[in-house]
Amino acid sequence: MRTKKVIPMPLWSNSVLEEFIDHIESNTKERNNWLQLIRTIGLEEALSFFRLSSNSIADTREQL
DSSP states (O other): OOOOOOOOOOOOOOOOOOOHHHHHTTTTHHHHHHHHHHHHHHHHHHHHHHHHHHHHHHHHOOOO
């Protein structure tokens, strides 16, 4: 019996990925920093970190 390969769902959605791409395209220094982080910890971890950091920025804006 053949087993099906299970592809895990990413921890981030397409909207998070699009927001991340928009963010790093807007600033060369930010892009270089994020690309270095991706090289160090991997894309999924970097996107998870981005999602958390962008959520806290949004929470701070709501509090102002």
